[in-house]
Structures are given as C-alpha cells and as structure tokens.
Amino acid sequence: AQGFEVDDSSLTQAVSTLRKMLKDSTKSPEFVKTVPKRGYQFIATVERSAPLSSNDQPAVAEIAENDVEPILTFATPTATEEAITETVKPEPIAKAQESKVEVEPATAPVSTPVKNTNKWLTFWLLLIAFIMPILVLTFTNPAESEFKTLAEVDGVKVQSPVNHPDLSSWLPAIEKCVLCYNTNHTGMLKPTEVIATSGQP
Template structure:
C-alpha cells in the first residue's frame, strides 16, 4: 500500500500525456486538476460500466464497512515547510475508481491540405523564377542616340545627344585618341570612342 516514487519530470510528463489522450485542458480541466505546490488531483466523476462481479462486491462491502474513501492524488515531492505552510483540503473522488472514456476517431484531411500547400509553394517558386526572365526578355532598354563630333585616325568620336556639347573638349579628346592609337594598333584599335560630359 506504499505505492512508488517518481521524480517530478516523469510525473509531469505522464500527466501531460494523460491530458493529451483525454483532450483535457489545463485552463478548465475535466479529469486532472493541478494543485499548486502539491501535485495533481483526479477530479472526474466515475461510473461503473459493467455490473459488479462477486469479488468486486466483497471489496465494496469491505470499503463500506471500513468507511474509507480512496483519493487518487499524484504529488510532487514536498518539504515539511511546504506542508506546514499551506493546507489544501482535497475532495474525495468516488468510491469506485474506474473510468469509461469513449473516444470518437476523427479523420482530418491533412493529406489534401499538404498537397495544396505543395502546389502553392511550387507555383510561387516557379513564378519567382520566371518573372525576371520575362522582364529581361520583353523589355528593351532605350537605345541611346549619338551624334558624331569628329573622326580621328579612323576612329569616330561620338557623344550622346542628351549630353552637353563637348566641342570645347574636342582638341583634348583628339589628342587622347591619337596617343591611344599609337600604342594599340590593328585589332586593339577601337572602332569608336564615346565621350560623355566634362568639366570646364
């Protein structure tokens, strides 16, 4: 009749598993109540589902004669200070400690939602991959228009139309092109030079 001892973590895990199986909320429990700093208390009403057998009847008679009411209480290990400092009156459960729990199996359409999520993810990734390709394919950058400023040693010197007039820079540009062409001949010689803005 001494029972057995377990540590706090295994007791907490066992009660948590029991609550999950019974779908019992910790906020408003129907089966197992947490008693602060003491442990757990079984609070459900119990009804016998089958008639008493002869051995059960003798046991019930013995319980009735001794006027003992069993209480199912799971407790954490406590110190004598905790016991002395607070007293909680535990209410008896019932004389017979059997429960009849009926669980209705519920079938949830998890597979269909997972399948839908897979297709949604795939289509979003495909769209993210195709969008940049479509933008690059169907949008052409505006072609710049150039005006020819001069031709130096067979190389056209051009300037964008929307830039400032570079006529004042033309002697410096011609000198640079001639110097470059002396060091780079043949295939290295540029076909054109594009000059953009300058400072005066």
C-alpha cells in the first residue's frame, strides 16, 4: 500500500482552508486549535447526525460513536510551531442589487418674465379704459323723448314733448319769437325746429 506524504506547507494550507471554511479564528478558535510542537487539534463538540445522502461528500474523518473530544494530530518532521501568521483573504461581501433610481432633474417652474407681465397688464388696463366710457354712454343714455308738432312758422317746426301740458294758448307768443329770431338769423343760422316746454311741473 502506498502512503501519502504531507509536507509543512501543504498541511498549513489545508488547515488554513479548513479554518476559512469553518470561519474559525486563529486567536480564539472554536474548531481547530494549534498545539505547539505537535500540530493541530480539533476542539469542537461532535454530535452524531443522520447519514449523508449520496450527493453529499463524506466527512474527512470519521468520528467514533462515543462523544469524546477527538484529537487530530498531524505529525510533522519539524513541528516547531512558531506563531503561524495566516493571511486570510476576507470573504467577498455579496453585493446588494443596485436599484436603479431615476432622478428627474429639478426644473424650476418657468415663470413669465416681469417685462411681459407688465406689458400685458398695461394692455388690459388701456383696453378697459377705452371700453368703459363707451359702455357708460351706451347704457346710461336717456331714452329719446317723443314730441308732437304744435305749428310750423316760416319753415320752422314748433314741437313740444308729449308728456308736457298743452301749449296751444302760448302759440301766438311762440310764433312771434320764431319770426323775430329768423329775421336776425338767416341762411345756415336759421333753425329747422323749435322745442317749446312749459315751466309747469
């Protein structure tokens, strides 16, 4: 039967890998303890478990049925155990899934320039100032009074408002005034009509 020879570097590497897999610390070990000048000792408590399935890999060492603390001794020709410094690369930390966050650039609300605002304000004020007098004249214009013709003197109509008292008794005086006025105002100055009103309420 052929045996296997394990040198110091292979043994140290194997123990280092085992500690890494078990996440065991060299300063305060829970599974593998370094025994000076002798080798290494497995110090964890072992409990019997269910048989392994066919897919599982068998354990490196079979543990006896009685729950005794096993000692794994690896003999080395020069097993002088100085403080073996093991450089253990830290396990890569699983990267969390990067969530893509779409950040919309903050856009300030587009405000109308003050110049344009003042321009429109001035326009509306001028428009209102122009329309207001027209509206006032349109809606406040008194209704035209209705007149009745009393007489016609020298081509001039003598009229009186319908709602006034009868002025028939005043006609001679009115005709005299119209003739006198026409004598002094001829041509373009001659009136076309005269409206006579009474002084009575």
